[in-house]
Amino acid sequence: MVSALFRFQSLFGLVAVFVVAVVFSPRHNGELLFLDADNLANVVRAMSEIGIMAVGMTFVILVGGIDLSVGAVLGLAAVGSAVLMVNDDFGVFATVVIVLAIGLFFGFLQGMASALFGIQAFIVTLAGMQIARGLARIWSGGQGVAIAYGDGDGEAPVAFSLLGERTFNGIVPIPALIFAVVAVVAIVFLRTSAFARHVYAIGGNEKAARLSGVPVTRVKVIVFCICGFLAALAGIVHAGQLNQGSPNDGFGYELDAIAAVVIGGTSLMGGRGSVVGTVAGALLLGVLNNFLGLHGVDPNVQLLVKGLVIVVAAGLQRLRPTA
Numbered sequence: 001m002v003s004a005l006f007r008f009q010s011l012f013g014l015v016a017v018f019v020v021a022v023v024f025s026p027r028h029n030g031e032l033l034f035l036d037a038d039n040l041a042n043v044v045r046a047m048s049e050i051g052i053m054a055v056g057m058t059f060v061i062l063v064g065g066i067d068l069s070v071g072a073v074l075g076l077a078a079v080g081s082a083v084l085m086v087n088d089d090f091g092v093f094a095t096v097v098i099v100l101a102i103g104l105f106f107g108f109l110q111g112m113a114s115a116l117f118g119i120q121a122f123i124v125t126l127a128g129m130q131i132a133r134g135l136a137r138i139w140s141g142g143q144g145v146a147i148a149y150g151d152g153d154g155e156a157p158v159a160f161s162l163l164g165e166r167t168f169n170g171i172v173p174i175p176a177l178i179f180a181v182v183a184v185v186a187i188v189f190l191r192t193s194a195f196a197r198h199v200y201a202i203g204g205n206e207k208a209a210r211l212s213g214v215p216v217t218r219v220k221v222i223v224f225c226i227c228g229f230l231a232a233l234a235g236i237v238h239a240g241q242l243n244q245g246s247p248n249d250g251f252g253y254e255l256d257a258i259a260a261v262v263i264g265g266t267s268l269m270g271g272r273g274s275v276v277g278t279v280a281g282a283l284l285l286g287v288l289n290n291f292l293g294l295h296g297v298d299p300n301v302q303l304l305v306k307g308l309v310i311v312v313a314a315g316l317q318r319l320r321p322t323a
Contacts (some may be wrong), residue, residue, distance in 0.1 A: 010264040010280035012104030017284050021204025021291040033294055041173055042164065045241075047286035048175035049074065049234040050253060051279060054260035055186045056230030058278045059223040061261055063202045065114065065121035067224065070231040070257055072132035073103055075234025079136045082245030085156035092159045100232050107134065107228020109223035129254070136247035144246035149240065163240020164229035175237045182230065186275045210255030233290055259306070260285055263285060263313040281313075 025034035033039060053070045060067045080099045084090040090098070110128050114121045149158045166173050190196040198219045201209040210216045234253075239245045265283030266273025289308065292302045 002213045008265075008277075009313070010277040010284065013263065014280045014287070015297045017025055017287050017291070021287055024072055024295075025291075026294050031054065031056055037171055039290065039294075041171060041176070043286045044176040044179070044287070044288045045173035045284070047282050048173065048179040049238050049241075050235065050256045050285070051179045051282040052182050052230050053227075053253060053257040054278050054282050055182050055265075055275055056227035057257045057261050058186070058264075058266055058275055059199065059274060060121070060227045061203075061258075061266050062199050062270060063220055063223055064206065065220065065223070066125060066258070066268075067107075067110070067227045067231075068122065068125040068254050069106070069110065069126075069128035069132055070131040070227060070234075071250035071253035071255075072136070073106055073228055073231035074235040074253055075247055076106075076136040076139070076247075077103055077232040078130045078239040078242075078249045079140045079247055080245070081160075081239040082147050082156075085140055085160065086154055087146060089153070094155050095160075098234060099230060099236055099316040103228040103230075103232020103235070104225050105228070106232075108221060109226040110228070111224030114224065115217045115220035132232075133247060140245065140247050142247065144244050144248075147245070152259070157164055160240055161243075162198050163237055164243065175241060178233070178237060182233070183275060183279045194196060195219065200271055203272070205271070233312035256285065259310050262310060265293055265313075265316075268314075272318065284309075293321070 008072075021034045024033060027033065053074065057070060059066055077099045080102060081095055084095040084098060085092070085180070107129065110121075110124050113119050113124045147156045147160070149156050149161050157229070165173055167177065198209070198214045199245040201212070201214055202219055204215055205266075206216060235250065238249055242249075261273070261278050261284040262268065262281070263284055264273065264277030264279070266277060285306065288306065289302065292305065
């Protein structure tokens with residue numbers, strides 16, 4: 001029973017925060033603002049980018065690593081999306097393929113530096129964060145690139161604007177659907193694939209996994225590739241939602257992604273955790289941010305509350321039974 005409580009701590013936390021948000025929700029014309037369909041849609045829309053990155057971060061943390069570059073890669077991907085379509089007249093498909101390939105390659109390089117050359121992931125990705133920011137500024141000329149839609153020169157294809165739209169009678173944001181698809185694929189993959197067993201084995205005991213014949217270097221490189229790929233995907237979604245690409249986009253997002261993973265119950269030591277928990281952690285942060293925003297809480301106080309939630313989640317991990 002105790003083990004189950006700790007295993008599903010993020011789900012229980014999400015339910016608890018959701019209940020508090022409902023009970024103490026501001027009212028307008030007698031209706032709860034928090035439960036308004038548009039507001040709930042905004043919760044998942046606002047957390048979709050963080051959630052997508054957090055799914056990729058889960059893979060890296062499960063092998064005992066960390067990726068501090070995801071926010072900067074998001075900014076690089078957003079800039080790339082805007083520049084390729086607006087300045088270089090690329091179509092949506094070509095732009096998406098190129099940007100995702102950049103994210104994948106960026107993850108590959110970081111994975112190789114960490115796994116093959118033995119440099120700590122913290123150092124590698126810290127450097128990667130600076131490199132990605134620098135590349136984004138060079139690519140954009142140090143300025144944000146606005147995305148206008150149309151068929152003329154300097155305009156992006158109208159199809160890209162769908163990323164900022166909603167479906168199912170204007171209720172469900174497209175970014176939320178992308179986040180859901182990414183989460184479902186990752187959940188199934190981690191539960192059914194042999195690769196997932198290697199990921200958990202490396203995080204649990206890398207030396208034992210290597211002696212057991214697990215291709216440790218290859219697995220580590222692949223998880224960094226997954227993380228870079230999903231960070232680039234989040235950057236594409238970001239550009240579609242904000243209709244721009246700026247080298248400053250995604251600043252601090254890596255911390256929210258890590259927070260979602262930690263709140264979701266994934267151990268920073270590796271070997272234990274799940275994407276389900278990460279999704280719950282991301283939604284918990286989204287509900288908390290929205291609830292505090294509805295009450296007009298000072299943004300600085302919001303940061304304080306978020307920090308306390310992360311500390312509590314990390315503390316619960318220390319109390320979690322090992323067996």
